[in-house]
Amino acid sequence: MIDINSQLQLLQVKLQQLLKNYQQLQKENGQLKKELIKKLAEVSSLKETTQNIQQQIDVLKLSKSGFDTTEKVILEKRIDIYLKEIDKCLALLNA
Template structure:
């Protein structure tokens, strides 16, 4: 009878050790995921700021476009197109 009890206790001990190992691994993975999430949030915030700055530049250029010659308007339009392309790339980076 004592042998059976000892076996059961050993089995419970092994299961508890296994659960503890799993728990520690999950804690480590959880911390890693939290760190990755924080990096992603920081990156997203930075890209959003960059996008807002580019949009402001486009707005300023569009306002400045009103009193320009045709050649100047074409050059300005090319710059705006480049800015818009850059904005679209930023948006694509923000949307995984």
């Protein structure tokens, strides 16, 4: 009898510790999810900033007199991509 009671008590202690660890991991998981959301927002903001800077670079390249044909082709492709994205957005707005 004593042996069974001590085993039950030991099992109960282990279960309590397991529950405590689980709760701690849940709390940490929640914090990590919040941090991930913040980092994803930062990445999105940085991507947007990078695109804006790239557009400014393209405008500056256009304004300078010596313009390579390869740069011109690349810029035309980028402008075409922007126009397609604008068309898609307009189509979604009209739908």
